[in-house]
Amino acid sequence: MRKVLDPFVVGLMVMILLAYAVPGLEHPLHLKLVIDVGVVLIFFFYGLKLNVGSLVSDLSNWKLHVGVQMITYVLYPLLILPFYFTAHDTVYYSFWIGLFYLASLPSTVSSSIVMVSIAKGNIPGAIFNASLSGLLGVLITPVLIGFFITNQSGAAMDFGQVMLDLFLHILLPLILGIALNKFLGAYFQKYSSMLAWFDKVIIWLIVYRSFSESFTLGVFQQFGGTLILILLGVVMVLFASIFFLSNKAADWLGFSIEDKITLSFCGTKKSLVHGSVMASVLFVGMSESGIYLLPILMYHPFQIFVISIIAQRYGSRLAS
Numbered sequence: 254m255r256k257v258l259d260p261f262v263v264g265l266m267v268m269i270l271l272a273y274a275v276p277g278l279e280h281p282l283h284l285k286l287v288i289d290v291g292v293v294l295i296f297f298f299y300g301l302k303l304n305v306g307s308l309v310s311d312l313s314n315w316k317l318h319v320g321v322q323m324i325t326y327v328l329y330p331l332l333i334l335p336f337y338f339t340a341h342d343t344v345y346y347s348f349w350i351g352l353f354y355l356a357s358l359p360s361t362v363s364s365s366i367v368m369v370s371i372a373k374g375n376i377p378g379a380i381f382n383a384s385l386s387g388l389l390g391v392l393i394t395p396v397l398i399g400f401f402i403t404n405q406s407g408a409a410m411d412f413g414q415v416m417l418d419l420f421l422h423i424l425l426p427l428i429l430g431i432a433l434n435k436f437l438g439a440y441f442q443k444y445s446s447m448l449a450w451f452d453k454v455i456i457w458l459i460v461y462r463s464f465s466e467s468f469t470l471g472v473f474q475q476f477g478g479t480l481i482l483i484l485l486g487v488v489m490v491l492f493a494s495i496f497f498l499s500n501k502a503a504d505w506l507g508f509s510i511e512d513k514i515t516l517s518f519c520g521t522k523k524s525l526v527h528g529s530v531m532a533s534v535l536f537v538g539m540s541e542s543g544i545y546l547l548p549i550l551m552y553h554p555f556q557i558f559v560i561s562i563i564a565q566r567y568g569s570r571l572a573s
Contacts, residue, residue: 261453262554268457269550272464272543279462288462291455292530293426298448299362300430301441303384314378317512321360321382324499324520326393329356332494337401344475347544348484350402352491354528355548357397359390361522363449368560372567374514382519390527391423395535402535418534456529460546463532467543481547488551492559496521514567518560525553 271278279285333349333356340349362383369379395415441448467473499520503513528549536542 264453264457265460265550265553268461269464272461273468276465276469279465284458284462288455288458288533289422291451291458292422292533295452295455295526295530296423297426297430298441298451299387300427300432301434301438302445303388303431303434314375314512316506317375317378317508317516318382318385320499320502320506320516321519322386322389324495324502324516325360325386326357326389326397328498328520329491329495329523330397332356332491345480347472347541348480348547350398350541351545351548352484352487353401354394354398354532354545355488355523355552356491357394358523358528358531358549359394360386360519361524361526362387364557364560365519365522368564369515369518371561372514372518372564373511374518374567375509375511376515378512378515379519382515383522386519387524387527388427390524391419391427391531394527394531395419398535402539415535418537419531422534423531452526456526459529459533460550463536463546464543466540470540472540472544484547485551488548489555492521492552492556496559510567518564521560522556523549523552525549 330353333353336349337353340346360383365383366376366379370376399415496517499517500513503516508516529546532542532546536545539545
């Protein structure tokens, strides 16, 4: 239970409650500017921590790498895509967008590596795939979700403007960070725990701002608590389905137990960091942004809780 009720998750709940009780603080506090600067710094620091040379050196295990990325960016979206035809032109379409956005996100980085380490899986493979997934997600996630979201007037998203914003806020600082890794990476690594808290604070602010806009415009009023519980159930079923299918794929491909752990752990994870910061660019000014973030907010603590239990069980196999 400790993993579910960690300070970060509690902070997310507090931000949602604060957005409900005291919406509208984004204007006097200039949250848009703070979040924009924070997103740039998050990806700059992310780039500083990436050692491209170490990634290139682990290309030989290509079946594992292709498998993880296929699960992350192909299998996940394909499981959600068929329900588009049921949800489209209904009041539930926003929830479908949220689920498809979750399905389009990259894998986590730090938690995937930590869990694979606990389970005694293929740690170099986890580092490679988690890092690669994060890099690919900057481009793939907006492309996938861009086919389906519209602006407030119902028009298709201005994809050119969105890609320009993504380049300026995310891709450019990421590239700059990678370029400076050789010179500053080791220095900033000393402050990794402090930088992790910086990431969390910016995510809290993004969550507050998204839900504040949704609550102010009464977006959630048309939905009851039952629908939110159903959404939580769908998120859990989605996780279980992907975990089951990734394990079956590993068995079919003849993976070692170490590679199987890495495939299923990295393949099932979805990054709340990427989801939150990209949402601040992709869904800017959209009243439904709070709904779009709900699935990943539900998925995040659930995936950590379940995978931590499974990781402990895998890890104990060598001790028995």
